[in-house]
Amino acid sequence: MSIRARLLASFTLLLVATVLLFTAAAFIVTTAVTGDVRGISSFYNVHLRLKPLTTEQETLFLDLKHLAKTKSEELLVPDIYKEYDFQLKVAKASLLIRKGSGSAFISPALAENQPEAVLPPYEAENVHMRSTLQTGKNFFGYAKYDFRFADGEQGRLFVFREVSPFAVLMSKLLPLFVSVLFLLLVGSNIYIYLFLTRRMIRPLNLLRASAARIQRGDLRFRIEPGEDEIGQVSAAFEEMRGKLQESEELQKQYESNRKELIANISHDLKTPLSAIRGYVEGIRDGVADTPDKLESYVDIIYSKAEEMDHLIEELFLYSRLDLNKVPFALQEVDLTRFVADVVYELRFELEKEGVGLETGGHSAGPLHVRIDPMHMKRVVNNVVGNSLKFMEGPHKTIAFDLRRDGAAAVLEITDNGPGIDPAALTHVFDRFYRAETSRNRESGGQGLGLAIAKQIVDNHGGSICAENASESASTRHPQTGTRIVIRLPLLKGNHTDEKNSDH
Numbered sequence: 001m002s003i004r005a006r007l008l009a010s011f012t013l014l015l016v017a018t019v020l021l022f023t024a025a026a027f028i029v030t031t032a033v034t035g036d037v038r039g040i041s042s043f044y045n046v047h048l049r050l051k052p053l054t055t056e057q058e059t060l061f062l063d064l065k066h067l068a069k070t071k072s073e074e075l076l077v078p079d080i081y082k083e084y085d086f087q088l089k090v091a092k093a094s095l096l097i098r099k100g101s102g103s104a105f106i107s108p109a110l111a112e113n114q115p116e117a118v119l120p121p122y123e124a125e126n127v128h129m130r131s132t133l134q135t136g137k138n139f140f141g142y143a144k145y146d147f148r149f150a151d152g153e154q155g156r157l158f159v160f161r162e163v164s165p166f167a168v169l170m171s172k173l174l175p176l177f178v179s180v181l182f183l184l185l186v187g188s189n190i191y192i193y194l195f196l197t198r199r200m201i202r203p204l205n206l207l208r209a210s211a212a213r214i215q216r217g218d219l220r221f222r223i224e225p226g227e228d229e230i231g232q233v234s235a236a237f238e239e240m241r242g243k244l245q246e247s248e249e250l251q252k253q254y255e256s257n258r259k260e261l262i263a264n265i266s267h268d269l270k271t272p273l274s275a276i277r278g279y280v281e282g283i284r285d286g287v288a289d290t291p292d293k294l295e296s297y298v299d300i301i302y303s304k305a306e307e308m309d310h311l312i313e314e315l316f317l318y319s320r321l322d323l324n325k326v327p328f329a330l331q332e333v334d335l336t337r338f339v340a341d342v343v344y345e346l347r348f349e350l351e352k353e354g355v356g357l358e359t360g361g362h363s364a365g366p367l368h369v370r371i372d373p374m375h376m377k378r379v380v381n382n383v384v385g386n387s388l389k390f391m392e393g394p395h396k397t398i399a400f401d402l403r404r405d406g407a408a409a410v411l412e413i414t415d416n417g418p419g420i421d422p423a424a425l426t427h428v429f430d431r432f433y434r435a436e437t438s439r440n441r442e443s444g445g446q447g448l449g450l451a452i453a454k455q456i457v458d459n460h461g462g463s464i465c466a467e468n469a470s471e472s473a474s475t476r477h478p479q480t481g482t483r484i485v486i487r488l489p490l491l492k493g494n495h496t497d498e499k500n501s502d503h
């Protein structure tokens with residue numbers, strides 16, 4: 001449930017509850033104050049009118065009624081009416097006997113309420129025998145019987161039972177009702193408050209604390225995302241924190257790589273430069289006193305200068321690729337043939353290094369792609385150069401595989417070297433990045449070879465990635481080592497050819 005829906009539900013509930021409680025409270029207060037309760041009190045009165053007396057009182061009334069019917073004179077005998085009055089008093093009722101226009105007997109408790117003034121009119125048919133009446137503040141239910149005495153005078157018999165009118169009842173219960181309503185209101189408010197706090201305020205506080213931590217530069221924590229809007233904010237926040245942490249770590253890595261690069265470049269330039277200086281001094285001082293010696297000195301100077309040139313060229317190429325300043329002479333090429341040519345050229349060097357060559361997967365047929373062959377050759381050379389540099393052990397092998405994958409041509413170059421740490425796999429294409437394992441090696445370069453390769457492949461609209469050969473299910477290749485996978489988009493016509501050849 002979203003917070004908006006939750007808020008809507010909470011406040012609708014609150015509104016309905018408040019209105020209901022308010023109405024109920026207003027009703028009760030009005031009733032208590034004015035005593036005027038039409039709706040409910042009339043219902044209460046009707047019930048009383050139909051059944052004004054309790055069973056016990058009713059029995060006594062029926063006895064009295066029987067007496068009035070048969071021996072009405074006995075009702076005037078003090079012993080008899082006092083006995084009945086006593087019994088009625090025990091049953092919490094009172095008695096009124098009238099003869100003509102005066103009262104023959106009235107229970108003392110009843111007398112002070114003076115009910116005579118509000119008695120219903122005489123009614124020989126006795127149709128309305130049971131009803132209620134009110135005198136002053138008191139409210140009674142009664143049963144009556146109208147008859148005639150033997151001397152022909154009107155006789156009336158009433159049994160009264162005092163009951164609390166609704167208003168009186170309400171005023172008695174008012175404190176209880178008000179307390180219950182108040183507790184309900186407080187309870188519902190507390191519930192809504194806790195509900196909102198738990199769902200909204202707490203995660204917001206957490207976010208605020210997290211923002212403060214980030215501000216202090218502390219990125220090493222995690223925010224648990226939830227499902228509602230605040231949860232989504234938390235998730236976005238967490239993503240931002242993750243990215244910041246990642247970029248901070250990357251930045252550190254770059255920074256240390258950059259420092260190392262400068263140190264390496266200085267060292268790499270200084271070594272051949274001092275050698276050149278040494279040999280030039282040798283010539284100047286006349287150490288190279290024979291033409292043969294002189295020639296070998298010059299050769300050394302030349303090769304050292306070439307080494308320096310190569311290093312500078314690599315750096316220069318990378319920065320030009322980075323700035324998109326390298327022109328690409330794209331042409332349509334069959335990748336199968338291109339790879340075969342490159343492998344042919346590499347053959348001698350690999351043989352010299354004692355590296356076995358596998359070219360098993362060349363059965364893909366022509367794969368037409370648009371590439372700059374010179375630059376693509378550099379990509380392959382950089383990858384193969386790495387394999388040569390990092391492979392150890394007696395049985396070194398490099399395998400070239402070519403295949404079609406949908407609209408792409410895929411070239412895989414696999415070696416059986418030490419492989420790359422899984423955590424470093426995605427970073428080896430970053431400029432100046434060198435995996436931990438090769439960092440301290442003599443053989444380690446500047447970390448530019450794969451970055452340059454990636455720039456070139458990207459410029460062709462393709463992609464390049466590294467995997468560990470052991471992850472592959474293939475049994476043809478060794479279970480360790482590095483696989484570099486290069487994907488290049490196939491030309492449209494070639495794509496159709498492929499479909500035809502598949503059938």
Ligand SMILES: Nc1ncnc2c1ncn2[C@@H]1O[C@H](COP(=O)(O)OP(=O)(O)OP(=O)(O)O)[C@@H](O)[C@H]1O
Pocket residue numbers: 382386387390391415417418419420428429433434435436437438439444445446447448449450451482
């Ligand atoms: N075939 C491989 N086997 C093991 N590690 C590899 C292999 N290829 C690349 N790497 C790792 O990836 C890192 C980056 O390779 P990259 O070619 O970009 O740099 P480099 O070879 O160290 O330097 P440069 O190519 O500039 O001389 C290497 O330092 C190495 O740790």
Ligand SMILES: [Mg+2]
Pocket residue numbers: 382385386445448449450
């Ligand atoms: Mg390299």
